[in-house]
Amino acid sequence: MGLTKTDLFTTEQNELANMAKALAHPARIAILEHLLKANACINSDLVAELGLAQATISQHLKELKSLGLISGTIEGVSMSYCINAERWKYFESRLNRLFQSYSPDPCNSKRC
Amino acid sequence: MGLTKTDLFTTEQNELANMAKALAHPARIAILEHLLKANACINSDLVAELGLAQATISQHLKELKSLGLISGTIEGVSMSYCINAERWKYFESRLNRLFQSYSPDPCNSKRC
DNA sequence: TAAATACATTGCAATATTACGATGAATAGA
DNA sequence: TCTATTCATCGTAATATTGCAATGTATTTA
Numbered sequence: 001m002g003l004t005k006t007d008l009f010t011t012e013q014n015e016l017a018n019m020a021k022a023l024a025h026p027a028r029i030a031i032l033e034h035l036l037k038a039n040a041c042i043n044s045d046l047v048a049e050l051g052l053a054q055a056t057i058s059q060h061l062k063e064l065k066s067l068g069l070i071s072g073t074i075e076g077v078s079m080s081y082c083i084n085a086e087r088w089k090y091f092e093s094r095l096n097r098l099f100q101s102y103s104p105d106p107c108n109s110k111r112c
Numbered sequence: 113m114g115l116t117k118t119d120l121f122t123t124e125q126n127e128l129a130n131m132a133k134a135l136a137h138p139a140r141i142a143i144l145e146h147l148l149k150a151n152a153c154i155n156s157d158l159v160a161e162l163g164l165a166q167a168t169i170s171q172h173l174k175e176l177k178s179l180g181l182i183s184g185t186i187e188g189v190s191m192s193y194c195i196n197a198e199r200w201k202y203f204e205s206r207l208n209r210l211f212q213s214y215s216p217d218p219c220n221s222k223r224c
Numbered sequence: 225t226a227a228a229t230a231c232a233t234t235g236c237a238a239t240a241t242t243a244c245g246a247t248g249a250a251t252a253g254a
Numbered sequence: 255t256c257t258a259t260t261c262a263t264c265g266t267a268a269t270a271t272t273g274c275a276a277t278g279t280a281t282t283t284a
Binding site: 001003025027 | 266267268269270271272273274275276280281282
Binding site: 004005006008009010013014016017020021022023024025026027028029030032033036037039050051052083085088091092095098099101102103104 | 116117118120121122125126128129132133134135136137138139140141142144145148149151162163164195197200203204207210211213214215216
């Protein structure tokens with residue numbers, strides 16, 4: 001066990017869940033918020049900013065990158081990360097679709 | 113280790129990460145989608161719908177409930193779940209705030 | 225060439241999550 | 255009362271995630 005049964009769900013459901021995982025850790029939220037604010041793609045002074053070890057930050061960046069939410073380019077000696085606009089908006093629209101499918105509905109109409 | 117260092121992050125970051133965890137599994141997405149569609153709060157014919165064991169569905173429902181995203185009321189013999197409108201909208205607005213803080217910006221202005 | 229800088233990767237250790245069988249509690253119907 | 259039905263909880267096994275020290279790879283500077 002301990003393994004998600006992805007075959008039971010649709011591709012869309014699995015994909016959305018994977019993207020949500022990107023946000024499912026405060027460090028990754030902090031990293032994304034920092035990138036959103038700094039805009040100018042920042043590298044790991046995130047280490048100083050967040051107080052986690054360099055290896056740990058590197059790992060979180062790797063995950064965000066593998067999901068396509070951020071991209072990295074070589075900047076001299078260092079690595080410069082920034083939000084991947086296309087993917088970011090795709091994620092946003094997928095989430096919006098989920099949230100907006102909720103029709104508040106007089107809720108008493110049935111039984112809750 | 114294996115333990116998130118929540119003390120390094122803000123309450124908001126931790127809270128958002130926790131809410132994101134609700135969506136970080138396809139089964140929970142499927143459950144939420146079902147509740148959104150059926151509106152009329154459904155109980156565990158989710159078991160038949162999703163193909164996971166009853167105990168597993170129950171556990172996922174418990175997590176969604178503990179996050180406040182759904183609420184359950186006794187319906188005769190069974191338990192009827194439905195989306196918690198208030199919390200759902202709160203989550204939506206928190207996510208929107210994050211996503212909209214992205215100003216696409218001519219991206220060449222700096223270095224990415 | 226010898227440090228120093230900036231990251232990525234590897235290899236653990238510890239905790240978290242996922243899944244399910246088994247069992248328990250509560251209610252409804254025979 | 256006996257038996258389904260419906261669901262929660264417990265215990266357990268398996269896998270995933272988090273975090274970091276140590277190490278490796280380039281590149282720059284002295």
